[in-house]
Amino acid sequence: MQISHATESSPGQPNEDLVAAGPDWAVVFDGATPAPGVSSGCIHDVPWLVRRLAAALIARLTLAGPAPLAPLLAAAIGEVRDAHADRCDLENPDSPSSTVSVVRIRDSLEYLVLCDSPILLRHPGGQLTQLTDDRISRLPGGRPYRIELVREQRNRPGGFWVASTDPDAAYHAVCGTVSLDSVTDVALFTDAVTRLADWYGYSWHDVFAQLRDAGPAGVIRVLRAAERAYPHPHAKQHDDATAVHIRV
Numbered sequence: 001m002q003i004s005h006a007t008e009s010s011p012g013q014p015n016e017d018l019v020a021a022g023p024d025w026a027v028v029f030d031g032a033t034p035a036p037g038v039s040s041g042c043i044h045d046v047p048w049l050v051r052r053l054a055a056a057l058i059a060r061l062t063l064a065g066p067a068p069l070a071p072l073l074a075a076a077i078g079e080v081r082d083a084h085a086d087r088c089d090l091e092n093p094d095s096p097s098s099t100v101s102v103v104r105i106r107d108s109l110e111y112l113v114l115c116d117s118p119i120l121l122r123h124p125g126g127q128l129t130q131l132t133d134d135r136i137s138r139l140p141g142g143r144p145y146r147i148e149l150v151r152e153q154r155n156r157p158g159g160f161w162v163a164s165t166d167p168d169a170a171y172h173a174v175c176g177t178v179s180l181d182s183v184t185d186v187a188l189f190t191d192a193v194t195r196l197a198d199w200y201g202y203s204w205h206d207v208f209a210q211l212r213d214a215g216p217a218g219v220i221r222v223l224r225a226a227e228r229a230y231p232h233p234h235a236k237q238h239d240d241a242t243a244v245h246i247r248v
């Protein structure tokens with residue numbers, strides 16, 4: 001197995017994505033950029049949450065035995081919650097949050113997707129399977145969302161789930177297990193990379209071909225070139241972008 005990865009912030013901004021890999025796992029996080037002027041009730045910023053959460057989850061992925069991924073993530077969220085429970089208002093619905101996607105490869109391939117950082121599987125015949133948690137794309141009324149709507153729907157049954165202060169969110173992630181015989185490659189992306197498919201006319205097969213030929217950094221180069229050439233009229237020009245490629 002070979003795991004390679006790349007991450008790049010929006011030009012001039014701190015990176016709110018984080019990527020890490022170990023001998024048999026890879027994780028990506030995409031911290032949610034806070035809406036301007038909103039009080040999060042938390043003295044910490046999004047990179048603080050993302051780094052703490054990553055450290056807590058990576059320790060568990062490294063040390064834990066066969067424990068399934070959801071309880072590992074729940075324990076990691078609980079550890080981060082406890083780290084600022086004495087100073088911050090953890091009931092605030094705008095408390096910093098992050099997506100989490102995990103792949104672990106042992107006797108089989110296990111995955112966990114919490115919010116909108118997708119995982120793609122490539123099968124021996126070249127077909128692709130997307131493993132996504134698209135609940136944040138299906139909030140009532142459609143985009144653009146009002147801040148109040150996101151606040152109401154976050155970490156609520158029927159809404160969407162994200163890693164923040166509630167360990168229970170981990171048990172609402174999209175999880176599963178796939179036979180290793182049926183997978184040749186795996187990709188993990190933060191949602192900036194999905195712009196290639198959603199906005200810029202690339203098929204996921206094109207993205208996967210670029211990943212295999214030019215690696216994760218090559219995919220991000222293509223994304224940045226597209227963002228510069230064709231800025232989206234209703235979105236920030238660039239977003240933090242992360243890609244992981246696992247050759248199984």
Ligand SMILES: [Zn+2]
Pocket residue numbers: 041042043044084087088
């Ligand atoms: Zn805090």
